[in-house]
Amino acid sequence: MGLEDLNHNFLTGALEDVVKWARYRSIWPATFGLACCAIEMMGTGAANFDLARFGMEVWRASPRQADLMIVAGRVSQKMAPVLRQVYDQMMEPKWVISMGVCASTGGMFNNYAIVQGVDQIVPVDVYAPGCPPGPETLINAILTLHEKIRTGEITRRREETGAGAGVQLADEPFVPAGAPRVQA
Amino acid sequence: MTSSSADTSEHGQELQPRSRTAEALLEVERGAVLRLPEGAALDAGDVSVDDLDDETMIINLGPQHPSTHGVLRVMLELKGETVLRTKPVIGYLHTGMEKTAEDLMYAQGSTNVTRMDYLSPFFNECAYSMAVEALLGIEVPERAQWIRMLMMELNRMSSHILFLATNGLDMGATSMMIYGWRERELLLAFFERVTGLRMNHNYIRPGGVAADLPDGWRDDVRDILEVIPGRLDEYDDLFTNQTVWRQRSEGVGVITPEQAVALSLTGPNLRSTGVPYDVRADFPYLKYDEVDFDVITGTVGDVFDRYAIRISEVRESMKIIEQVLDRMPKGDYRSQDSKVTPPPRARIDESMEALIHHFKLFTEGFAVPPGEVYTAVESPRGETGCYLVSDGSSRPYRMHWRGPSFANLQALPVMMRGGFVADGIAVISSLDPVLGDVDR
Amino acid sequence: MPDAGPAAAAEADPAPGTVADAAPEPERRAGALVTSSLGQDVLHPDRDAYHATIEALKADGFAMCTDVTAVDYLLRPARVLPPGVAPERFEVVVHLLSLDPPQRVRVRVQVPEDDPRLPTIWDLYAGADFYEREVYDLMGIVFDGHPDMTRIMMPEDWEGHPLRKDYPVGHVPVRFKAAPPTR
Numbered sequence: 001m002g003l004e005d006l007n008h009n010f011l012t013g014a015l016e017d018v019v020k021w022a023r024y025r026s027i028w029p030a031t032f033g034l035a036c037c038a039i040e041m042m043g044t045g046a047a048n049f050d051l052a053r054f055g056m057e058v059w060r061a062s063p064r065q066a067d068l069m070i071v072a073g074r075v076s077q078k079m080a081p082v083l084r085q086v087y088d089q090m091m092e093p094k095w096v097i098s099m100g101v102c103a104s105t106g107g108m109f110n111n112y113a114i115v116q117g118v119d120q121i122v123p124v125d126v127y128a129p130g131c132p133p134g135p136e137t138l139i140n141a142i143l144t145l146h147e148k149i150r151t152g153e154i155t156r157r158r159e160e161t162g163a164g165a166g167v168q169l170a171d172e173p174f175v176p177a178g179a180p181r182v183q184a
Numbered sequence: 185m186t187s188s189s190a191d192t193s194e195h196g197q198e199l200q201p202r203s204r205t206a207e208a209l210l211e212v213e214r215g216a217v218l219r220l221p222e223g224a225a226l227d228a229g230d231v232s233v234d235d236l237d238d239e240t241m242i243i244n245l246g247p248q249h250p251s252t253h254g255v256l257r258v259m260l261e262l263k264g265e266t267v268l269r270t271k272p273v274i275g276y277l278h279t280g281m282e283k284t285a286e287d288l289m290y291a292q293g294s295t296n297v298t299r300m301d302y303l304s305p306f307f308n309e310c311a312y313s314m315a316v317e318a319l320l321g322i323e324v325p326e327r328a329q330w331i332r333m334l335m336m337e338l339n340r341m342s343s344h345i346l347f348l349a350t351n352g353l354d355m356g357a358t359s360m361m362i363y364g365w366r367e368r369e370l371l372l373a374f375f376e377r378v379t380g381l382r383m384n385h386n387y388i389r390p391g392g393v394a395a396d397l398p399d400g401w402r403d404d405v406r407d408i409l410e411v412i413p414g415r416l417d418e419y420d421d422l423f424t425n426q427t428v429w430r431q432r433s434e435g436v437g438v439i440t441p442e443q444a445v446a447l448s449l450t451g452p453n454l455r456s457t458g459v460p461y462d463v464r465a466d467f468p469y470l471k472y473d474e475v476d477f478d479v480i481t482g483t484v485g486d487v488f489d490r491y492a493i494r495i496s497e498v499r500e501s502m503k504i505i506e507q508v509l510d511r512m513p514k515g516d517y518r519s520q521d522s523k524v525t526p527p528p529r530a531r532i533d534e535s536m537e538a539l540i541h542h543f544k545l546f547t548e549g550f551a552v553p554p555g556e557v558y559t560a561v562e563s564p565r566g567e568t569g570c571y572l573v574s575d576g577s578s579r580p581y582r583m584h585w586r587g588p589s590f591a592n593l594q595a596l597p598v599m600m601r602g603g604f605v606a607d608g609i610a611v612i613s614s615l616d617p618v619l620g621d622v623d624r
Numbered sequence: 625m626p627d628a629g630p631a632a633a634a635e636a637d638p639a640p641g642t643v644a645d646a647a648p649e650p651e652r653r654a655g656a657l658v659t660s661s662l663g664q665d666v667l668h669p670d671r672d673a674y675h676a677t678i679e680a681l682k683a684d685g686f687a688m689c690t691d692v693t694a695v696d697y698l699l700r701p702a703r704v705l706p707p708g709v710a711p712e713r714f715e716v717v718v719h720l721l722s723l724d725p726p727q728r729v730r731v732r733v734q735v736p737e738d739d740p741r742l743p744t745i746w747d748l749y750a751g752a753d754f755y756e757r758e759v760y761d762l763m764g765i766v767f768d769g770h771p772d773m774t775r776i777m778m779p780e781d782w783e784g785h786p787l788r789k790d791y792p793v794g795h796v797p798v799r800f801k802a803a804p805p806t807r
Contacts, residue, residue, distance in 0.1 A: 031250050035277055035620055036302035036383055038254065039346075043372075046365030061250035076623070078779045079247065079255060079276040081192045086248050105798075108295065112786055112794025113280035113778075132383055195781075196774040208771035217750045274754075275777040282762075283786060283793055318662055445687050445723070448751025459723065466726035554703070557662050558691075558719055558730065571693060571717065575700055584693040586719070591690075594754055623777060 016152075023067075023093060024149040026055035027142075030066030032086065034073025037100040037132040041072045049135035054142060063089040068145070069122070070138075074102035075115045087122045095149075097141050098124045101131050199242055199259035199271040213261070213269035215598035217443045239263060247276045251354055251609060254619030258596065258612065265604045270597040274590075277623040285583040289549030290316050293580065295386045297570070300585060301621040302384060303346055306332070306339040307563035309388035312583075314469060314559040315572040316390035319552045322524060327515035328392035329470045334405070334508045335378070335387065336561075337501040341412070342371040343564035344494045344501075347616045348419055351491060354613040355432055360422065367415055374404050391525055392518025402509060409502055416498060423491065433488035437599035437611035440485060447598070448591035451566025452493045453615055457485035463562035475507045487614040494564075494616075523550050549578030558586075565589050565616055587621035654680035656731070657706045666730045668709045674733045675743045678718065682748050686720035686729060689745065692755035693717050694735070694763040698789040713737035714765055718745070718752075735765055744769040762787035 029051075033041055045051045045059065060066040063086045075083055087096070098118050101107035104127045106116035118124060125148065128141035202210065246257035255276035261269035285296050297312040298305040310332055317324060324332075349364025372382040377398055379385040387394050423429045439449075441457040454461055462479040464472040480496045482489030518525055526545045527538040552574040560569035566588030575581040592615050599611045651658040654677045656669035669677040695715045697703060705711055712734035720729050735742055744767040746752045756767040757776040764785035766773060775782065784791055 032248060034255055035279075036299055039302060039383060042361075043365055043368070046369075047362045048365065048369045059250070063248075074277065074279055076276060076278045077782070078194070078278065078777075082247055082255075082276070085192055106796070108299075109279050109281075109284060110793075110795050111280040111284055112792070113278050113283075116796045116798070134382060194779065197776065197780055206771065212750075212753065212771050275775075275779075278777040280786060280794075287793055443750075446750040448688055448690060448749070450690070461723050461726075466723075467728070555662060556666075558664065558728070560690075567690060569691060569719070571691065571719070573695055575703075581700065582695045584691070584695075584717075586691045590754055590758075591751055594751055 020150055020152065024146040027068045027095070027145075028058050028060050028066050029056055029068045029070050030063050030086065030090065031059050031061050032069050032071055032083075034071070034075065034079065035102070037072035037103070040132040040135060041070060041099065041138060044135040044138045049139065051139075051142070054139075054146070056142070063087075064091060066090055067093065068095045068097065070097045070099050071103040071118045071122075071124075072099040072132075074100075074107060074109060075118050075121070076113050077115065080115050080121055083118065084121050095125045095145055096122050097126045097128060097138075097145060099128045099138060099141065100133055101129055104129060107131060194273055197273050197275075199261060199269060201242065202240075202261075210269070213271050213597050215270070215601040217446050217598055240268060245605075245608075247273075251350075251612060253350065253612060253617055256593075256612065256617060256619055256622070258608070260600070260605065260608065262605065267600045267603055267605065267608055270600045270608075272593050272596050274593065274619070274622050277619045279620075279624060281624045282583055282585060285580055287579065289578050290390055290552060290580065291545070291549055293583070294389050295384075297583075297585070298384045298386055299620060300587060300624055301563060301565060301568065301589070301618045303343045303618050304339050304563045304565070304568075305384050306336045306388055307561050307568050308585075309386065310336060310470075311559055311561045311563075311568050311570040312572075313388050313390045314561070315557050315570040316552060318557045318559060319555045319572060319574050320390070320524065320550075321553075322391065322519050322521045324392055324519055325516040326471075326513045328517050328519070330508055330512050331393050331397060331517060332388055333470050333472070333475075334397075334505060334512070335375075335393075337504045337508070338371055338374065338405075338408075340501045340564050341498050342368050342375075344498045345371075347494050347564070348423075348491075351610075351613045351616075352423070354609050355429065357422065357429075360419070363415070363419070367412060370408050370411060374401075374408060377401070377404065389518075391521065392516065394518075396517040405505060405509060409505060412498070412502065416495060419495065424495075430488065432607075432610060433491060433614075434486055435484070436487045436603060436607045437614060438484060438486045439595055439598050443598055444485065444595065447594045449566070449595055450588050450591065451562070451564070452490055452497065453566065453592050453595065455480060456482035456489035456493055458483055463560050463567050467560065469559070469561060474511075475504050477504050487610050490614040490616075497564075551576060551578050552580075560586070563588060565618060565621060566592060568621075585621075585624050587624060589615075589617040589619070589621040590624075593617055593622060654684065657708060659706050661730070664728060664730060666732055668706055668732055668734075671733055671735065671742065674731075675745065675748075677731060678720075678745050678748055681720055681729060681731070684722075685724070686722045688721040688723065689718065689749035689752050689755075690721045690728075691717075691719040692745070692752050692759060694759045694765055694787075696763060696787065696789045710734060714740060714763060716742055716759065716765060740765045742767055746770050761785070764788065 045057060051057050069087060098104045102109060103118045106114050126141045126145045128137050130137050240261050240263045242259060242261050244259050247255040257273040259271045259273060260267050281296055281300060285293055288296055293312055294309040297308045300308050345364050345367045349361045352360025375385060376382050379387040439457055441459050444454050444457045458481050460479045460481050465479050477500050480493050482493055526542045531538040532542055554574055554576045556573045558569055558571045560567050568588055569586030571584040572580055573582040600608045653667060655673050656667040656677045659666050667677060697715060698713055703711060714735040716733045716735055718731040742765060744756055754776060756770050759765050760773055761775040761777050762785055
């Protein structure tokens, strides 16, 4: 990655800041609205909440031209490989905001059909909770992302963990008491 | 290309070359709906159907694409720019909501159901609540019914305005996207005042509604009703009175009434062909038999008709809301049947029975006698129905959702046949599918 | 959960004499037994008579098929059905709609577990296409004569039929622990 291989000294310090400024002042999101969160994402891009003031009103349909993937909505098992393919098609540097609880953890749909958190497929930088998160929450997530890019924290974190929050799964399947299910 | 080994192919569900497709399936993909001798033989006469495989091209549209209708994947067989065969591939938003519903108590059901057709959540909640109430055999108080009607008609307005916005965007009028959201924000602000949420409200519950309307709601609704008609006239200017729009939408995506009925289309899509089926008028529920409204039908069944019907339905909804404003009665906002409704919160501190009652209702849930029922409402997309089977416990045995967009998508091969790809985008947009409804 | 009452079978006709021997001749329509559920007519044809019943209803004016679904009664083998209808594991439920005059009818067919097949009604109602595919996908009932009997909701290589009662919800248990520090 370009910035991270730089030899850090006082000359390149200012250059780094300029590059980071350019990066976070004009992030172009990829259209990845899946479900209800997509409606709130569109609302955030519209006139009342206006993402254009952050340089983000340009939604690129082609992932090759996009920097940010806002996974807005629940990711089903059928959609998961498509999500990964779109993420892979994006050019570095790229970021992922997981918008809404369904994208972050599976949300209220803890069942066979929904991937329990998109961080099982792509590395997530910022999680925005809500069902759906209102435009203010999404803008907060975007500004958090801006801060992370500005301070360079984002590249450090990615190197250390490489993935999301490191959720642990339990060892045995959990069967709730009184569940009227015949386990296969 | 990419480093991932993600296999995104769905093999048998995709559009196969002609040589590998059975004749019956070829007919479906060509949009030959009425194959019976007495039905109209359908084929776009100017497009030869005996094309060799190497003269046509199969392309894939979606599931990630700039059209804002969600994760719909459409596979097209093209000859040049002309669409010959279409196959929608769905399931990319399948959430297992029908399975989840079997695990949730009846009172929790509307949180699940409201996220299906996420542009018209009140309708989902209402269909579900009406099904539960029918099985329980309880009556919903008058005021609750009128509140439900008010919220549902406002929701119809916000959904159709979003249709105008996305339809405009898909056909190139990018500014319409911004205008449409301006109107939606007014409505969403009202929803937030009443229900606490901008979307997916969980407001209409079995027994009534979750909370009464806040003070000053009449002024809020009147403000909305004052602003919207002028804006609708602006959109009429932008679209109906504009030649480019007319040329792009008139005669595009035509479907005949027989085809529409055969394909189980409902809602504005069916009414655009001239069939006047509206659940509010034909199977009245709530208080729709006491209010005055017109069922708007089209004539040709093309994209323009569907757009015109929806913009007129916004005006009809405003008419209904004015009548609701005049006739909203006083009373309870939820049924006082203690089987379904918890006691008022203040009494929990005083009475042990009230506390136990409250506890049992929220941990165990109320039991619904065994039975089955199908209730339907007229949502902005068509007939939204809930088929509920209960077994006497506090959780549904089976909840099946009749999502209107699921059936509406079957009309894609018919409507797209013989048109261009750009017309295909207009057609998808005019059907107004919501993938949460399709895939559930 | 306690049942709601001894004779709370709302599925059968609530008129007196349903359980008795001296019941009047059960109503038949289009070759199938008719019951009433909460004010709506429900027909119970046999599997062999199913297609003919639907054809007769279509000729009778039910122009639209609004819904085809299925229910898995694995956990309720002792449910109440009209006399003469043997309960099987699966039930396919079809909702038909007549536009003029507006009325609805429901058709319920019993489908056995060891032979989950049923004739398709796609040749009568083109709109049953997606619905029957969904029933196949989620319940495993095959419709003979359907042009495209493939999965529609789940990925093509999915195993199992999720809406069956012996298919678990797939609840993923999560143990919460402190998130690792970010620096």
